[in-house]
Amino acid sequence: MDRSLTDAEQLTPLLRPYDADELEAYAVSCSVGSVRNDDASLIEPFEAGEQLELW
Incomplete structure (x- = not known):
């Protein structure tokens, strides 16, 4: 998502169930x-057994 979008009317269509x-x-x-x-x-995707990158 574009974090600069703050207009609720523009974002409302995104708030629906996805198939x-x-x-x-x-x-x-x-x-x-x-x-x-x-x-x-x-x-x-993360494969089991991969080295974890610690932050």
């Missing part, structure tokens, strides 16, 4: 749990 058939679930790094981390690598 479950279109969703994909996969494990991600534990780095996702920290608000200090904010980059595209956070949505990369």
Whole structure:
């Protein structure tokens, strides 16, 4: 999402259920749990056994 968007009317269409058939679930790094981390690598699939990157 674009954090610069603050107009509720522009954001309201995003607040609807998404079709479950279109969703994909996969494990991600534990780095996702920290608000200090904010980059595209956070949505990369995480394979069990990979070295964890500690922040």
